[in-house]
Amino acid sequence: MIHLLAFFLYLGAFILWVRFLLSGARGDGPNVASAVVGVAVVVHAAALGSFWARYGELPLAGPGAALSSLAFVGGMALLALLPVRQVSRVGVALLPFITVCLGIALLVGIRPSDQALVFQGPGFVLHVTFAFLGYQGLAMASAAGFLYLIQHHELKAKRMGRFFHFIPPLATLDLLGQIGVWVGFVALTLALGFGWAWTVQHPGVISLSDPKVLWAILSWAVFAVVLLLRRGRGRREYRSALASVLGFSLILGSYLVIRLTSPGSGFLP
Amino acid sequence: MDRPKTLPLAVVGVSHRTAPVEVRERMAFAPSEAEQALLELRSLAGVEEAVLLSTCNRSEFYLFPAVDRRGLAAAEELFRSHAGDLERPTADFLFRRHGEGVVRHLFQVSSGLDSMVTGEAEIQGQVRDAYERATSLQVHPPMAGPVLNRLFQMALSVGGQVRAHTAIGEGSASVASVAVELARKIFGSLRGKRVLVMGAGATAELMVEALARDGVRGIFVANRTLERAVPLAEKLHGHALSMDRLVEALPAVDIILSSTAAPHPVLPHSLFREAFPRGRRRPLLAIDIAIPRDIDPRIGDESEVFLYNVDDLRKIVDDHVRVRAGAVPAAERIIQQHSQEFRSWFASLEVVPVIRNMRERAEAHRQAEIERLFRGLAHLEEEDRARVEVFSRRLLNKLLHDPTVRLRKGMVDGAGADLVDAVRFLYGVDAEGRPEEEAPNPPTSREEGEGEAIQSKEWSG
Numbered sequence: 001m002i003h004l005l006a007f008f009l010y011l012g013a014f015i016l017w018v019r020f021l022l023s024g025a026r027g028d029g030p031n032v033a034s035a036v037v038g039v040a041v042v043v044h045a046a047a048l049g050s051f052w053a054r055y056g057e058l059p060l061a062g063p064g065a066a067l068s069s070l071a072f073v074g075g076m077a078l079l080a081l082l083p084v085r086q087v088s089r090v091g092v093a094l095l096p097f098i099t100v101c102l103g104i105a106l107l108v109g110i111r112p113s114d115q116a117l118v119f120q121g122p123g124f125v126l127h128v129t130f131a132f133l134g135y136q137g138l139a140m141a142s143a144a145g146f147l148y149l150i151q152h153h154e155l156k157a158k159r160m161g162r163f164f165h166f167i168p169p170l171a172t173l174d175l176l177g178q179i180g181v182w183v184g185f186v187a188l189t190l191a192l193g194f195g196w197a198w199t200v201q202h203p204g205v206i207s208l209s210d211p212k213v214l215w216a217i218l219s220w221a222v223f224a225v226v227l228l229l230r231r232g233r234g235r236r237e238y239r240s241a242l243a244s245v246l247g248f249s250l251i252l253g254s255y256l257v258i259r260l261t262s263p264g265s266g267f268l269p
Numbered sequence: 270m271d272r273p274k275t276l277p278l279a280v281v282g283v284s285h286r287t288a289p290v291e292v293r294e295r296m297a298f299a300p301s302e303a304e305q306a307l308l309e310l311r312s313l314a315g316v317e318e319a320v321l322l323s324t325c326n327r328s329e330f331y332l333f334p335a336v337d338r339r340g341l342a343a344a345e346e347l348f349r350s351h352a353g354d355l356e357r358p359t360a361d362f363l364f365r366r367h368g369e370g371v372v373r374h375l376f377q378v379s380s381g382l383d384s385m386v387t388g389e390a391e392i393q394g395q396v397r398d399a400y401e402r403a404t405s406l407q408v409h410p411p412m413a414g415p416v417l418n419r420l421f422q423m424a425l426s427v428g429g430q431v432r433a434h435t436a437i438g439e440g441s442a443s444v445a446s447v448a449v450e451l452a453r454k455i456f457g458s459l460r461g462k463r464v465l466v467m468g469a470g471a472t473a474e475l476m477v478e479a480l481a482r483d484g485v486r487g488i489f490v491a492n493r494t495l496e497r498a499v500p501l502a503e504k505l506h507g508h509a510l511s512m513d514r515l516v517e518a519l520p521a522v523d524i525i526l527s528s529t530a531a532p533h534p535v536l537p538h539s540l541f542r543e544a545f546p547r548g549r550r551r552p553l554l555a556i557d558i559a560i561p562r563d564i565d566p567r568i569g570d571e572s573e574v575f576l577y578n579v580d581d582l583r584k585i586v587d588d589h590v591r592v593r594a595g596a597v598p599a600a601e602r603i604i605q606q607h608s609q610e611f612r613s614w615f616a617s618l619e620v621v622p623v624i625r626n627m628r629e630r631a632e633a634h635r636q637a638e639i640e641r642l643f644r645g646l647a648h649l650e651e652e653d654r655a656r657v658e659v660f661s662r663r664l665l666n667k668l669l670h671d672p673t674v675r676l677r678k679g680m681v682d683g684a685g686a687d688l689v690d691a692v693r694f695l696y697g698v699d700a701e702g703r704p705e706e707e708a709p710n711p712p713t714s715r716e717e718g719e720g721e722a723i724q725s726k727e728w729s730g
Contacts (some may be wrong), residue, residue: 155455160585169455175457235550238572240571
């Protein structure tokens with residue numbers, strides 16, 4: 001029930017941002033939308049806390065619980081951006097991801113995993129938490145990149161309409177994208193490091209050909225490519241924005257393919 | 270005092286709608302002159318409250334009270350003496366508004382509806398300055414007293430609301446401000462960004478000044494001859510260079526402003542390629558307001574170059590002006606609503622002394638009756654006396670609550686004048702809220718007797 005409330009609050013915040021955009025970035029929309037995001041994150045934290053209290057485990061295992069935690073990390077990231085008025089508008093691109101994650105979590109049910117996990121403990125918690133942080137970092141970079149591409153297009157098309165007024169400056173979006181990718185890359189590298197350490201301690205539990213291992217490596221490679229693309233000559237910012245959007249789409253797409261083709265893989269989330 | 274049918278406010282002045290710039294500049298008041306003018310106005314015409322709003326587009330005296338023509342005549346005389354000899358009589362250029370028209374006019378001014386460029390934001394600060402100048406005058410009573418104080422506070426608030434809730438201030442409405450807005454949307458902060466100015470046109474100069482206010486540093490002025498570049502470079506605190514050094518300068522700059530009179534492009538595509546053989550790495554904003562164009566249009570196809578020519582900028586400005594014009598009805602609705610609010614507030618000033626007097630008189634009667642009652646009920650304990658006291662207060666408050674609320678509401682709804690007259694008649698109160706005559710204490714000998722009867726029946730031990 002509390003999760004459902006958080007879902008509607010995220011959805012409400014998204015609608016408020018869209019309304020603000022359509023109004024030509026006028027009125028006190030950002031303040032209201034930011035306040036709703038703030039409330040949504042608090043309610044979401046309460047929901048996850050209640051899960052922990054009820055089941056005696058962190059909401060990291062089980063698809064529903066894990067997706068909810070992933071959405072929560074996104075909500076926290078957005079909350080951190082709220083004090084910077086212009087940057088907080090990235091919420092319009094990030095909130096759909098957060099809302100969809102939480103929506104799917106509600107659909108599949110937010111409950112502990114019915115499978116007994118082979119390895120548990122602090123290493124597992126760190127592995128999953130850093131992985132979530134990594135994916136949210138890329139989600140943030142992708143949201144910023146998406147807005148960058150729209151703003152770039154508006155500037156090239158010489159239009160100063162709703163999008164132009166609403167979307168933050170190119171330089172701001174580029175900086176946010178860089179921060180997202182770097183934070184995500186470091187976090188995912190750490191997540192993989194923790195995961196690898198545990199597989200060493202528990203040999204035979206997981207193999208390199210396991211879909212989730214392949215997916216994690218693919219994700220890490222996407223991060224590496226996005227970072228490498230910044231180093232070339234010409235159109236660095238544009239390339240980086242495009243790479244973030246495409247990379248994130250690739251990770252999401254491959255996740256869906258793996259989930260659909262190997263449903264019994266115990267893939268997490 | 271007879272109640273005026275309209276608000277006793279007036280405004281007289283000149284604006285870009287009534288006078289050309291040659292006249293407006295003669296009628297403009299510098300801040301120190303404005304203070305002196307306000308003091309003169311008070312001493313000459315006995316105006317209680319006055320504010321002078323003087324900008325490059327308007328000079329206006331706001332006056333209260335304006336029940337006769339003395340204040341207006343004095344203000345017109347001030348304009349006449351300040352402007353000196355004009356080709357036509359000063360009065361020909363002046364406009365006048367009275368009553369609610371003053372409120373609407375000031376709200377339109379502060380919202381930018383009466384500005385030369387609809388929706389311009391600078392006027393809001395100028396209205397604030399005028400108001401603060403009047404309030405800062407060390408005179409008694411204050412130059413911006415309760416009425417103009419309220420009027421200007423509301424005007425500033427209305428201006429803010431109109432800008433926040435309508436498209437009246439949307440987009441930039443001048444070529445220079447469009448350039449700044451574009452630069453902000455590309456670079457975020459302009460602090461430390463470098464500008465190359467090609468040519469020495471006035472618009473380019475305006476643009477550089479606007480960019481410099483946003484923190485742009487490192488201004489290069491390029492001209493065909495170095496000598497002609499030097500004066501503008503010095504004026505803008507920049508560096509002069511000749512056109513043949515463009516290739517060296519281009520990689521260092523973030524913004525190009527071009528307005529030469531050259532008959533051919535001064536920045537051909539080949540030169541750009543020479544400066545950036547592998548393409549530009551960082552964004553470059555290029556604004557070309559020259560006719561014929563200075564910057565080869567093919568440069569705009571380069572990936573990180575955002576090139577705008579004079580037609581692009583004009584189209585953007587026109588779009589913004591159209592959007593702003595479309596927002597006028599919505600802005601007028603906000604202004605209308607707040608004009609009515611001001612009218613109600615002003616009317617409520619009239620009802621306050623009436624309500625106060627009505628309650629004071631009722632309270633006096635209550636106290637007199639209580640004292641009379643307690644004299645006849647001397648045996649009552651303190652606790653019982655307190656209860657009776659509380660009861661009488663409550664009863665009085667309940668009886669007066671509805672009339673008070675309805676009277677206030679009546680003022681807001683515009684039907685208050687008749688109600689005030691009725692209350693004055695019923696309670697015998699004059700226009701200032703004072704009792705017209707001291708009413709005799711109502712109790713009669715029969716009532717005294719009734720009190721004693723009550724005592725004997727109900728409160729005797």
